[in-house]
C-alpha cells in the first residue's frame with residue numbers, strides 16, 4: 001500500500017513539472033453534477049443539459065461517474081459495449097470506450113470500472129491520464145454525473161473539477177443536504193465554484209426562493225457566492241420519458257422541463273464561465289487534484 005502511495009506521489013510531482021513547462025492548450029471545462037440528497041434529478045438534468053449544449057454547437061463528453069448505480073445508458077435506452085473498465089485495463093483506448101448515445105452524444109459508461117480507478121498501478125494511471133488529457137483537447141465540456149451524497153469517491157470527483165452544479169428540489173431535506181455537500185467540498189478545496197440548479201419547481205419564484213436560502217447561508221457562514229444557474233419545472237413528461245428510455249428533451253421537446261433545460265444551456269454558454277485564476281484548471285487541474293487524493 002505504501003509503495004502505491006509513494007508511486008502516486010511521484011506521479012503527482014512529475015505532473016507538477018510537466019504542468020510548469022507545458023504550453024497552454026485548449027482544455028475542456030470539467031463540470032460535476034451532484035446533490036446532497038439522492039433522486040433529485042441529477043442524471044436527467046445532466047443528460048438533457050449535455051444534449052442541449054450539444055445542440056448549441058458545444059462539444060460535450062458525458063461521463064457517468066455514479067459508481068455502482070450508473071444509469072445514463074438506461075435513460076438513453078442504449079447498451080454500452082465498453083466502459084471505463086476497458087480503458088483502465090489497457091484493453092481499449094479512450095476513443096474506443098466513448099459510446100454514442102441519443103443524437104450521437106458521446107458518453108463514457110461508468111459501471112464497475114470506476115471502483116478500479118482507486119487501485120491502479122502507476123503505469124495504468126499514467127496511461128489513463130494521457131488518454132483523458134488527449135480527449136480533453138477536443139472537447140468544450142466534460143460533464144460528470146456523480147452519485148448523491150458525501151461518499152469519498154464522489155467527493156474526489158467534485159473537488160478535482162472546475163465547477164460543481166448542485167441539484168436540489170424545494171424539499172427542505174434536499175436543501176439542507178445540498179448545503180451540507182457544498183460545505184464539505186469547500187472545506188476540502190476552495191477552488192471549486194458552485195452553481196445551483198433547482199429542480200421540480202412550480203415556477204421561477206419558487207426556484208429563486210430555494211436558491212436564496214442556500215446562497216444566503218453560504219454567504220454568511222462560508223463567505224461564498226453561489227448563484228442559481230437555473231431551474232427545471234416539475235413536469236410529468238420527465239417520468240414518462242424515463243419509462244420510454246428517451247431523454248425528455250428529445251421525447252417531448254415542447255414540454256416545460258425541456259424548455260427550461262434549453263434556457264439553462266443557453267445561459268450557460270452565453271455567460272463566460274472561466275475566471276482566470278492562479279491554480280490549475282481544466283483536465284490537468286482535475287487529474288492533478290484527483291491524483292493528490294488517491295492514496
Ligand SMILES: Nc1ncnc2c1ncn2[C@@H]1O[C@H](COP(=O)(O)OP(=O)(O)OP(=O)(O)O)[C@@H](O)[C@H]1O
Pocket residue numbers: 035037038039040041042043044045066069146147148199200232233234235236238239242257
Ligand atoms: N423535473 C422533474 N419533474 C418530474 N419528475 C422528475 C423531474 N426530475 C426528476 N424527476 C423524477 O425523479 C426521478 C429520479 O431522477 P434522476 O434519476 O435523474 O435522479 P438522480 O438525482 O440522478 O438520482 P440518484 O441520486 O439515484 O442518482 C426520475 O426518474 C423522475 O421520475
Ligand SMILES: [Mg+2]
Pocket residue numbers: 042043044066071145146
Ligand atoms: Mg443519478
